[in-house]
Amino acid sequence: MGLNRKELADKSSLHLQTDVLVIGGGPAGAWAALSAAQNGARVILADKGYLGTSGATAPSNTGTWLVPPGDNRTNIVERRWQRTGNLADQRWMLRTVDQAYENLLKLAEWGYPFPDDEDGRLYIANLRGPDYMAFMRRRVLKAGVTVLDHHPAVEFYFDGEAVTGAAGVDRQRDRDWRVDAGAVVLATGGCAFHERILGAAALTGDGHLMAAEAGASLSGMEFTGKYTLAPYGSSLNKGLPFRWASFYREDGTPILDADGRPLQNGIGEREKDIARAMIEAPVYAVLDQAEPALQDWLRRGQPNCFVPYDRAPVDPFAEMFRVTFRAEGTVRGTGGIRIATSDCGTDVPALYVAGDASSREPLVGGTSGGGGPNSSWAIASGWWSGQGAAAYARRRGDTAFCTSSRPLGQAGLRPAALAKGALTPRDVIDSVRAEVIPLEKNYFREGGRLQASFDKIDSLWADVKNHLSGEGTALTRLKAREAAAIAASGRWSIVAALARTESRGMHRRSDFKTSDPALAHSITLRGVDDIVASSAEQGQREVAS
Amino acid sequence: MIEVVSESRCVECNICVKVCPANVFDATGGVPVIARQDDCQTCFLCEIYCPTDALYVAERADGPLAITESDVEERGLFGSYSRALGWKRGKPGGSELDPTHRIRVAQV
């Protein structure tokens, strides 16, 4: 169901009411909308971009974590748990694979064109991004959901007890929108710190900032040390082909590891060595470990990986090409908004969270959320949050529409002091990136460097909070708010990295090289300006103000 | 980054304006324009949604390369990503032939 022509043509702002508002149209938001609608709710889905192309899945080719039911399931989950840095929760892992499996079967039933495997059975463990999300869009529209494309949300409305809806901008018509809702599902994806990776344009952490302003806590924000190889200057942060890569210097000499062996396989244990080599000098790769049959499967199975090579042009199986590590923020990291209830409710009444916007620590702990678990998580958490939100809205009745609510947005929207035009969103983002992107600061971490980064980002934050404003068009307001959200997310990441005085998963500290058993629990952050860090063991501790 | 909107191929349907997740294009009443090139996330999705293969996204994400329409035409690159996927005239296709399962087996 779309809006009628008159509603869309009208220049004045749009104000709607619904049972469930879903913010974000990646897989998590799409599944949330479907499940809320199936549970009888009227649903509106607002996406910053376009439901079908927006977010991290749409341009990619995502493998799911598929574990069919049966006795072996517990063993597989147990084995995976051992890789999570002891932070995951096997109950969440089991229920995630269970729900994801069920929903993947639903996709097959609905006619999604899965390929066959060698034995002629449907292979449902992989979803090709553009096809999957185009399919989900059709399904969501068919379920009667009102879809608002190019309608980014910028803030929540709150009545003192619960969230009552959200507001944002219609960036193509330059006007405001507001939706009153019985419950809200936040599915805005991760924060990619403006790195030019696939799908990241919209992933600026807006949802993290909105939720924190409403009082939600975050966890796992220190796990932002995930980087993936890509052809230099490209957006193709897909590690898979580099499984068959060898690495060289510009003059063609092989790069050796500490034991004198040539560096190969960029997605395994050797990633660290490649990162170290890249800090010293440019690194080149050839995919020369791939047999001809594999070359063909790679080309046909991961066609987007070959777009940069074919357009350059270069033959990646025979010729050297320069590579880079792209930072992935919380996208293939694991942190986000903390989940408080089994139906993906947060600490804030009426607010649910799904997909990369939420902390995926219960599923993957401190190791990468990509490579299977994340897409299964988007499906399962989307489904549960839609159910939870529909049930909440039903219990709440119409009270969300009659209370007096106020908008919560601060940084980037309503500066605390005089707006200064000289502070541009671009400058803010560049300053954050200088602290959270370089390998030598964020891949290899160290207390002194983290503290220096914190000092910089903390004074930047004071400027953002006091002076950043995007007065003007819908677009300029959105850009200012996005910059504020990136700054807030970067600041949380550094605060959490300082608090975790050990190495665990993708959080690597040279001043604390090993894991500390006493720190085998998650670190929770609360607050936007004054950040309070706490963990089960240490209790609460104010670490930044 | 998005670099070329081919005036000769474009049928002015505005699909690219609607589907670009980064809101890079502006509608004009005629052929859309690249209004915010620096916002492009180099996802190549506008290419596959365009019904007439009128768009070209260069491989460099960090900034434009200034490739021209005639270069793209000469090298046969218009629509090349759609063909690799099996999408046709802006519509999905080809996922049923995806051999990624073989790569995943070989990966371990």
Ligand SMILES: Cc1cc2nc3c(=O)[nH]c(=O)nc-3n(C[C@H](O)[C@H](O)[C@H](O)COP(=O)(O)OP(=O)(O)OC[C@H]3O[C@@H](n4cnc5c(N)ncnc54)[C@H](O)[C@@H]3O)c2cc1C
């Ligand atoms: C290159 C790449 C490859 C990957 N491969 C795999 C894989 O093989 N296996 C795997 O498990 N995972 C993989 N992942 C991770 C996977 O893509 C994500 O986990 C998944 O997309 C998360 O879904 P999501 O819906 O939570 O977020 P996204 O898909 O990122 O969608 C977020 C949505 O929120 C919208 N949004 C953002 N801000 C706002 C706002 N303010 N208002 C309204 N809407 C907003 C965005 O427009 C977007 O549509 C990969 C990621 C990348 C980048």
Ligand code: SF4
């Ligand atoms: S989608 Fe293609 S044909 Fe349609 S307006 Fe855009 S460039 Fe022109």
Ligand code: SF4
């Ligand atoms: S490549 Fe992606 S972001 Fe760039 S113009 Fe095309 S659809 Fe938009």
